[in-house]
Amino acid sequence: MNANGIEKAMDAARERYAALGVNVDRALAALARVSLSLQCWQGDDVGGFEARGAALGGGLAVTGNYPGKARDLDELRADLGAALALIPGRHRVNLHAMYGDFGGKPVERDQIEPKHFRSWVDWARERKLGLDFNATCFAHPLAAGGFTIASRDARVRAFWVEHVRRCREIGAWMGKKLGKACVHNLWVPDGAKDATVDRARYRERLAASLNAIYETAYPRKELLDSVEAKLFGIGSESFVVGSHEFYLGWAITHKMLLCLDMGHFHPNESVADKISAILPYVDELLLHVSRGVRWDSDHVVLQNDALVELMQEVVRAGALGRVRFALDYFDAELNRVGAWVIGARATLRTLLFALLEPTPLLRQYEERGDKFSQLALTEEAKSLPFGAVWDYHCLKMGVPAGPAWVEAVHEYEARVQSTRN
Numbered sequence: 331m332n333a334n335g336i337e338k339a340m341d342a343a344r345e346r347y348a349a350l351g352v353n354v355d356r357a358l359a360a361l362a363r364v365s366l367s368l369q370c371w372q373g374d375d376v377g378g379f380e381a382r383g384a385a386l387g388g389g390l391a392v393t394g395n396y397p398g399k400a401r402d403l404d405e406l407r408a409d410l411g412a413a414l415a416l417i418p419g420r421h422r423v424n425l426h427a428m429y430g431d432f433g434g435k436p437v438e439r440d441q442i443e444p445k446h447f448r449s450w451v452d453w454a455r456e457r458k459l460g461l462d463f464n465a466t467c468f469a470h471p472l473a474a475g476g477f478t479i480a481s482r483d484a485r486v487r488a489f490w491v492e493h494v495r496r497c498r499e500i501g502a503w504m505g506k507k508l509g510k511a512c513v514h515n516l517w518v519p520d521g522a523k524d525a526t527v528d529r530a531r532y533r534e535r536l537a538a539s540l541n542a543i544y545e546t547a548y549p550r551k552e553l554l555d556s557v558e559a560k561l562f563g564i565g566s567e568s569f570v571v572g573s574h575e576f577y578l579g580w581a582i583t584h585k586m587l588l589c590l591d592m593g594h595f596h597p598n599e600s601v602a603d604k605i606s607a608i609l610p611y612v613d614e615l616l617l618h619v620s621r622g623v624r625w626d627s628d629h630v631v632l633q634n635d636a637l638v639e640l641m642q643e644v645v646r647a648g649a650l651g652r653v654r655f656a657l658d659y660f661d662a663e664l665n666r667v668g669a670w671v672i673g674a675r676a677t678l679r680t681l682l683f684a685l686l687e688p689t690p691l692l693r694q695y696e697e698r699g700d701k702f703s704q705l706a707l708t709e710e711a712k713s714l715p716f717g718a719v720w721d722y723h724c725l726k727m728g729v730p731a732g733p734a735w736v737e738a739v740h741e742y743e744a745r746v747q748s749t750r751n
Contacts, residue, residue: 331732336725339718346714350688350707357685358723360650366417366619366677367424367462367513367656372670373409374400375662378428378466381436388468388519389563389626394663398747403431405750407453412742413670414457416735418678418727422460422510424656425450427497428469439470440492444503451507460510462656463501465494467518479539480520480532480571487539490518494543498553505552513616513654515589516543517558521566532571540580556616557581558589561596563626582611590615591658592636593622601636602643609649617644618658619677628659631673633680641684655681665747668739675735679720686716 331339344354371378375392379402386392400406410423427439430446437446454461467478467490475481478490498514505512520536544555559574560566574595581588588608592601601617608615617640621629631637644653655677661669688711695704721731730738 331721333725336718336721336731339715340722343715343718343722347686347688347719350711350714351691352686352688354686354719357682358719358726360685361678361682361723362419362727364419364650364655364678364681365421365460366419366674367422367460367654368410368413368417368670368674369424369657369659370406370410370429371426372657372660373406373666375666376426376469376660378426378469379403379430380428380432381434386469388473389521389560389565390468390519391564392660392662394661396662396664396666398743398750399662399666401750403429403449408746409667410670411457412739412746413667413674414459416671416729416738417674418724418729420458421674422462423450423454424462424464426464427466427493427500439466440489440496442493442496442500444500447500447504451504454504454508460508460512461504462513462515463497463504464515464517465497467493467516473519476522476565477520477532477571478518479543480518480536482535487535491539491542495546498543498546498548498555502548502553511551511554513554513556513587513656515556515558515587515616515656517560517589518572519563519566520572521560521563521570522568523565524568526569529569529571532569533576536571536576537580544584544586554587554614556587556589558591558594558616558618560591560594560626578608585613587614587616587654588612589618591618591620591626592640593620593626593628593658594618597622597624600639602639605640605643605649605653606647609647609652614652614654615649616654616656618656619673620658628661630659630661630664630669631657631676633676633683637676637680638683641681642687644681645684645687646689665739665743667742667747668736671735671739682720682723683716686714686719687711 347354400409431449472486472489481487501512501514557577559572559577590601619631621631623629657673724731
């Protein structure tokens with residue numbers, strides 16, 4: 331559809347929504363303020379660019395061998411740029427510590443410094459992007475035993491505590507340099523495959539390590555700390571030290587962000603339901619938008635029921651200003667730039683669907699006990715022309731509307747990615 335057709339469809343959609351009390355332009359303004367954090371690790375299958383090669387580990391697994399993955403920082407940044415050009419809005423890039431600019435030289439993780447990420451800051455500043463950061467507590471010989479900061483080995487704990495300390499320092503430096511607070515999210519793979527007798531001691535060690543890691547305070551305008559739980563992983567099927575309950579208590583007690591990963595809970599558990607239950611006790615939530623299939627499989631995000639429910643809860647709870655969204659998936663079975671764009675556009679499009687819901691009217695029905703009207707309108711709202719509003723948003727943001735972006739990915743693959751051996 332051409333621009334004139336998109337404008338006309340938008341006019342009709344605006345009238346349809348206005349009849350139900352929905353201000354489409356207000357919804358679009360809210361959407362335009364949302365910045366997703368795009369995961370750098372989708373571009374190279376969680377490989378990183380350290381001189382040392384180590385098995386991924388930590389319960390993480392990447393499947394597929396689609397050609398054209400990024401082989402160095404320049405290629406990764408080029409691919410990120412290609413993806414960002416097809417996603418409406420201004421967004422952020424989420425880095426793991428293993429993606430430093432190490433110049434091909436081995437640098438131990440407890441020795442990384444801001445200088446190893448200076449080229450990322452220069453790249454982000456030029457594009458007016460924010461950066462987020464993550465300690466990399468996997469794919470390393472000292473993580474091979476399944477435990478890092480909760481390890482029984484004091485030497486192992488000390489190594490990883492120092493690594494995370496340095497990652498927080500780097501994150502704060504990034505936030506200061508870019509004038510945009512950097513979120514440093516901490517996830518560690520610590521857990522056991524089989525029955526564990528001394529759970530309490532592991533959690534005592536985890537708490538002690540966290541106390542050491544967070545003893546240095548940074549201004550919130552530079553660094554926001556977040557902790558992330560997990561239900562289980564490969565090699566930690568029976569016991570995870572940093573469970574949801576542990577980190578929920580930690581985040582509330584220490585006034586930091588809690589990260590909820592959509593793949594880190596039981597498949598029948600609603601992540602959406604947790605939002606309004608947790609927000610009374612924390613300032614902000616970090617949501618890792620992912621798609622698990624039977625387990626935490628990190629599939630490319632699609633507009634499915636779980637994502638719709640999540641976004642509806644954020645909007646219904648009036649929590650959009652207190653929730654941060656980061657993508658967290660990695661799929662090597664398809665074009666990696668295309669995977670970024672599918673997930674990012676699906677996330678934003680689903681959020682728009684939630685913003686366009688006639689929530690005040692639905693709330694009125696619910697408050698007066700008219701469950702019939704509430705359910706009936708909820709169903710009718712599913713067929714409202716939100717797709718026309720989404721196309722208009724893309725048009726105004728200067729990115730392809732509808733499926734036109736797919737051809738742009740094919741063109742980039744033919745011109746750039748296909749030349750990589």
